Amino acid sequence: MKLGLVIDLDTCVGCHACAVACKEWNGQSLMAGGAPDYDGHGAAPSGVWFNRVRHYEFTAQAQDTAQAQGCGHLNLSKTINVPMSCLHCEDADCVTVCPTGASYKRAEDGIVLIDPEKCMGCNYCAWACPYGARELDTDAGVMRKCTLCVDRIYDEQLPAAERQPACVLACPAHARHFGDFDDAGSLVSLLTKAREGVALLPELDYKPVNRYLPPRAAPEVDTGQANARPANLKDRLRAIANRLIEL
Amino acid sequence: MKPALSVVFFTVSSGAGLGLLFWATLARLMQGPLPGFEMAVAMAAVLFTAGLLSSSLHLANPRNGWRAFVRFRHSWLSREAVFAVAMYPVTALFLWADAHGQRGLAVVGGALLLSLALLVLVCTGMIYACLKTVPHWRNWQTVVAYPLFGLMSGALLWLATSIGTAADQALPGTPMHVGAMLALLLLAAGGALKLSYFLRFAREPALPSLNAAIGLPPGRVRVLDVGHSGRTFLTDEFVFALARERARLLRWVALGLGFALPGLLLAIAPRWSALAVTSCLAGLLVERWLFFAEARHVVRVYHGDGAR
Numbered sequence: 001m002k003l004g005l006v007i008d009l010d011t012c013v014g015c016h017a018c019a020v021a022c023k024e025w026n027g028q029s030l031m032a033g034g035a036p037d038y039d040g041h042g043a044a045p046s047g048v049w050f051n052r053v054r055h056y057e058f059t060a061q062a063q064d065t066a067q068a069q070g071c072g073h074l075n076l077s078k079t080i081n082v083p084m085s086c087l088h089c090e091d092a093d094c095v096t097v098c099p100t101g102a103s104y105k106r107a108e109d110g111i112v113l114i115d116p117e118k119c120m121g122c123n124y125c126a127w128a129c130p131y132g133a134r135e136l137d138t139d140a141g142v143m144r145k146c147t148l149c150v151d152r153i154y155d156e157q158l159p160a161a162e163r164q165p166a167c168v169l170a171c172p173a174h175a176r177h178f179g180d181f182d183d184a185g186s187l188v189s190l191l192t193k194a195r196e197g198v199a200l201l202p203e204l205d206y207k208p209v210n211r212y213l214p215p216r217a218a219p220e221v222d223t224g225q226a227n228a229r230p231a232n233l234k235d236r237l238r239a240i241a242n243r244l245i246e247l
Numbered sequence: 248m249k250p251a252l253s254v255v256f257f258t259v260s261s262g263a264g265l266g267l268l269f270w271a272t273l274a275r276l277m278q279g280p281l282p283g284f285e286m287a288v289a290m291a292a293v294l295f296t297a298g299l300l301s302s303s304l305h306l307a308n309p310r311n312g313w314r315a316f317v318r319f320r321h322s323w324l325s326r327e328a329v330f331a332v333a334m335y336p337v338t339a340l341f342l343w344a345d346a347h348g349q350r351g352l353a354v355v356g357g358a359l360l361l362s363l364a365l366l367v368l369v370c371t372g373m374i375y376a377c378l379k380t381v382p383h384w385r386n387w388q389t390v391v392a393y394p395l396f397g398l399m400s401g402a403l404l405w406l407a408t409s410i411g412t413a414a415d416q417a418l419p420g421t422p423m424h425v426g427a428m429l430a431l432l433l434l435a436a437g438g439a440l441k442l443s444y445f446l447r448f449a450r451e452p453a454l455p456s457l458n459a460a461i462g463l464p465p466g467r468v469r470v471l472d473v474g475h476s477g478r479t480f481l482t483d484e485f486v487f488a489l490a491r492e493r494a495r496l497l498r499w500v501a502l503g504l505g506f507a508l509p510g511l512l513l514a515i516a517p518r519w520s521a522l523a524v525t526s527c528l529a530g531l532l533v534e535r536w537l538f539f540a541e542a543r544h545v546v547r548v549y550h551g552d553g554a555r
Contacts, residue, residue, distance in 0.1 A: 009461075009462070016474070019474075044477050044478065045476075045477055046477050046478050046479060046480075048480065049475075049479070052474055052475065052479075052481075053474045054470070054472070054473050054474045054549055054550075055470070055471040055472040055473075055474065056457070056461060056468050056469065056470055056471060057468065057469050057470075057471050058463055058466055058467070058468050059466055059467045059468075060464070060465075060466040060467075079471065080461065080463070080468075082461045082549075084549070093378075093379065093380075095321075096321050096322065097321075097322050097323070097324065097377070097378075098318060098321075098322060099314070099315040099316075099317075099318050099322040099324040099325035099328060100311060100314035100315055100317060100318065100325075101314065101317050101318050102311075102314070117311075118311060118314055119308060119311060120306045120307075120308050120309065120310075120311035120312050120314060120315060121306050121307025121308040121311075122305070122306050122307075122315070122324065123305075123307075123484065124322075124324055124374075126480075126484065127248075127378055127380060127381070127484075127544070128378055128379075128380060129380065129546075130379070130380045130544075130545040130546060131546070131549075132481045132485075132546040132549060135479070135480040135481065136307055136480050136484075138307060140308070141306075141307035141308030142307065142308055198462035199462070200459075200460060200461060200462050201455060201459055201460055201545065202459070203455060203459060204379045204380070204455075204545070205379075206379075212461070212462045214462060214463060214464065215463075
């Protein structure tokens with residue numbers, strides 16, 4: 001299995017519900033070991049988040065627009081919200097560089113985890129991660145990260161529909177999907193294929209599992225600039241009716 | 248990158264200690280009894296051990312520090328730790344064999360010690376050079392710098408301890424004279440290396456584009472909001488701001504104190520080698536601090552700092 005997330009940059013509204021749900025679940029999770037807040041209600045609040053949402057503005061340049069449209073991507077300008085958590089890389093340098101063996105990637109499902117019993121808090125794995133997925137818990141002195149809610153997805157006490165990461169369940173825009181990328185028929189595989197899902201920073205060659213679906217070109221909306229006469233009788237009658245209403 | 252002072256001190260101090268031990272051992276193997284050998288070994292032990300202890304200060308959970316030895320096959324940090332700790336028994340073996348006149352064993356132990364000292368320093372360099380996330384570090388200069396600067400400061404230290412005990416030996420042809428020439432050579436090589444690092448630094452585009460970072464087609468991307476109102480682990484650790492003017496000044500300080508001034512002192516007044524050593528170590532501390540402070544981690548791209 002190759003478990004991971006598909007995140008839809010077209011429909012993500014940037015509400016941070018995933019980040020908050022993550023914090024809520026993992027703040028108490030035994031598996032993740034907690035995500036503490038520092039000075040939570042004070043002047044300079046900070047804390048550990050396994051999932052952070054950032055907001056960008058994309059503007060296609062004139063010379064790029066043709067290419068962007070050619071890809072079926074957006075053509076003008078858009079606010080793009082990018083939630084980021086661990087991408088559970090296939091070639092995870094954070095695991096390679098870890099001197100203690102606290103960081104490991106599970107063979108059975110590809111989830112990258114940290115064993116807090118072994119971590120010495122040297123930060124080296126966080127240095128090796130280009131995605132900022134790892135954050136140090138200074139209370140416990142160990143590194144923390146997304147576990148893909150490993151303590152939810154296999155929990156048979158939960159109804160089957162809830163055996164998903166907290167962030168996926170919480171997303172009101174259905175911009176997050178969880179599944180097995182090794183299964184060509186899974187929703188995540190199908191979405192990635194249909195929408196040309198991309199890997200972030202492919203040039204670093206960490207082979208991240210999570211895929212991001214690029215924003216699509218919105219269909220042209222007929223704004224009714226048409227002072228032009230409608231073509232058929234039915235539309236012409238409709239236009240007359242509309243004008244009568246507006247009188 | 249945030250320069251962790253404990254790591255800055257560790258690499259400079261341990262590097263100098265290993266360099267000193269390297270030259271003292273080499274001189275002992277090649278020349279036999281030399282003044283200041285015991286003094287040099289003691290000082291090397293102090294510098295090296297102080298560095299190692301300091302390195303544990305940057306661990307958030309030092310209780311698990313001993314586990315750093317277990318991933319030798321994968322992690323350069325683990326390799327560094329293993330080789331560093333192996334220095335103690337190997338040095339003890341060499342010293343024992345040397346003191347008891349076991350020439351053969353001393354040669355073997357000495358050779359082992361020399362290669363191990365270099366290995367530790369190469370591992371330190373590789374810890375940084377193997378990171379794909381910090382493009383500035385990912386080059387041969389980083390790997391060469393640690394052994395070279397260690398041997399360089401070590402040579403100066405060796406000279407200082409030896410001259411301190413045998414004042415009039417710095418005559419042409421003596422081991423001291425050879426040592427001084429060697430130290431000068433190393434200072435020149437080190438200065439050239441650091442200069443080339445700085446020059447490459449200014450020339451190369453450091454980070455990937457924001458488009459690649461968030462998987463977008465060509466076009467202009469700018470950060471609207473990073474999603475947090477205060478500091479985070481990521482901004483603390485990776486988004487270290489160093490003013491351009493300050494960096495420029497510190498570069499000259501590092502080059503001047505670390506390489507130029509010691510070289511000058513050594514060339515005109517070898518007796519002042521203690522001053523040369525002090526200057527060199529101070530310069531190396533600045534150099535090491537800059538090595539971290541100037542390096543830019545890829546995660547900064549997500550925060551709006553990088554190639555547009």
